[in-house]
Amino acid sequence: MKKLFSILIISVLFIGCGPEKPKEKTENEDDSYESIHDEAKNAIAENANEGKGIGQVKEVKLNTPLEQERIPRGLAIYEMKCQACHKLDDQRVVGPGWKNVTKRRKPEWIMNMVTNVDMMLEKDPEAQKLLELCLMRMPNQNVSIGDARDILEFMRQNDGEK
């Protein structure tokens, strides 16, 4: 209860601080928003309960060995859009370090967090815990689903998978 209360305070704080403007949906968000309504809210809750997060990504198939062609693309996106806040070791700067993120989170959760961050911070309990920890809303970096998949593969490599 105490925790919930502090989350509430934090979200109120952030709303008060201004950068979050009234909801205006980008195309992608629009889709996901509609799919939420279409498929009934229980499904979302289930998805969130399973630790898969909220968004368009319902099921990700991981291959071993790693899909090599994705890795350099994922690295390039990381360097352009993510590196400013996420290091590759376990050190937290603005956001958490990426070391072992693929072991802590389901791949669907990671991809939903990257592509649907505003909804995740609003609805997903795990994402909300991170907000409480970092005190900085992760920005929407306009990453497509395909790009998020490339980033995921790069994360797996960073976590030592072959």
Add this chain to the structure above:
Amino acid sequence: MKNKVLWGMAGIFIAFSLSNCRPNVPGSVATGDAASKVYVAPGKYDEFYNIVSGGFNGQIGIYGIPSGRLFRILPVFSLSPESGYGFSEETKPMLNTSHGFVPWDDLHHIALSTTNGEHDGRWAFANGNNTPRVARIDLRTFRTAEILELPNSGGNHSSPFITENTEYVIAGTRFSIPIGDNKDVPISTYKENFKGTVSFIHVDSVSGRLKIAFQLLTPGVNFDLARAGKGPSHGWFFFSCYNTEQAYTLLEVNASQKDKDFIMAVNWKKAEEYIKAGKGKKTNAKYAHNVYSDETHSATSTILTEVLQLDPAELKDIIYFIPCPKSPHGCDVNPSGEYIVSSGKLAALIPVFSFAKVMKAIENKDFEGDFAGIPVIKYESALHGEVKKPGLGPLHTEFDEKGNAYTSMFVSSEIVKWNVESLEVLDRVPTYYSIGHLSIPGGPTRKPHGKYVIAYNKITKDRYLPTGPELTQSAQIYDISGDKMQLLLDFPTTGEPHYAEAIPAEMLMPKSTKIFKLEENKHPYAALGEGKTKVERKGKEIHVYMTAIRSHLTPDNIEGIRVGDEVYFHVTNLEQDWDVPHGFAIKGALNSEILIMPGETQTLKWLPLTPGITPFYCTDFCSALHQEMSGYARVSPAGSKTELKFSTGKIEPQASSAGQ
């Protein structure tokens, strides 16, 4: 006692009725449901964008209609202390001219691009009145995309009116001046040496790029306003001319002598034929062409040296004059393209010309003579009819889709509604005070949305809380959906609006740019990712490739700068979310601050003058940790050996005892 009060009241009454430009006491004639008609509930949107010239501020204001709320001030011909336009290294070339850097101009008129005579929502054009230029604004980004200077122009007032498919933007000179090799002549040789020009600027239908296709040389007069033909009159352009007296001093008196001046009808299709046939004369000129790229996030300025001219005194059938009473100002073409309404500022009537009759008069050579070698059509032969006693000081006319015209009356401070076909006056409403231009959404196009008319008044006086001698400007919205016009709202505007256009919100809103994609950023000094940040020395120049993201700048510690260096902070905003700009300011910068949109790179030049530690920071509140978004630059004396280094988040062991 009672008598005294009565006399006093009578005195006040007389004072009010005598004071000109003031048809009424500041009371309101807004009645009934006016408030609900302009109320836009929180979170809801306006129906129309109103794109309003800023007059002497050189900017454009973007307002919502019917709420009258101001959304943005968009810099065009003037520096912006908000975005850094004209201050950042990337945008300085936009204000370059053949005279050098001109930081401030006077912007009078707006033209929104059209296809088949209807708004297409691609671009807005605007004129620089003082140092003659035309600008193109991209209506996706609401930014100035291009500025073209106009050679051989003494002032660009009769501009930027456009043809039906935005084939051309025109620019008619307000002041005639000597043109050619010998410009150093006595002012009193006006008749002999002074010429007017009208430039036809071609607009590339895909990129929007501007290029002067040709200039028409005209007799020396003043061009005031203009409109293109549409529908049946497509291919023609109509300009109001005053000072056909060719006065060069005390124009107030000397240019108001004749009973009639002219509307100049231009057959631009004919001019095109002459150009194709090689009849244009290449002449030397010097003018700047400035283009902004949303990929390099930078402008380039090119000086051009040639322009193609046509002389209608030699090449027949391009231009004709139509007599028009008296010092005509507005020259407006109705939605069907058949009628040309011209408003003589000093006339007690409004003449309406018929395009079909003008064509017939030309065919029959129904001329009353010539003016400087140009045929003058007989007034009666061109005339559809006159609106009798419309009011005093008619200036401009807009149209609705029901066959009505709405003319602004400066002297009698009112809008007069009349029927274009019957010429009958239908209604009149007072404006507060002294209306100049007016605007109906789509009013100059083939498809007006006759729901509102907006008055842009020249005098504010007592309409708002006073703010000393300088007042806000007064605009007013009227409902014109019924038979009678109804005043709904006063709203304040900035600068001094002249012409404005309004366009349905749904034509612009869906394509409004939200971010610039980092993947498309081709700025030569962009740091596309924090790993790409660096500081380089090239002689005296120091280039800082900096990134900004909530909420830190990288690098935020810089050492090795020396007094006498030129430091360029190239700041790339790594955000990719809508409405998350970052700002950058450094103490003592002599030019400005900059504001950087998501995915954009902008550069601030800084000349460090004294050794020491100089803080810099983000000026746009971006997050809960915005106050932490800052850094230090160390400046060492000229010639010092301080090593050039930079970092973010690097904690060094304390070398001295300071702070221990």
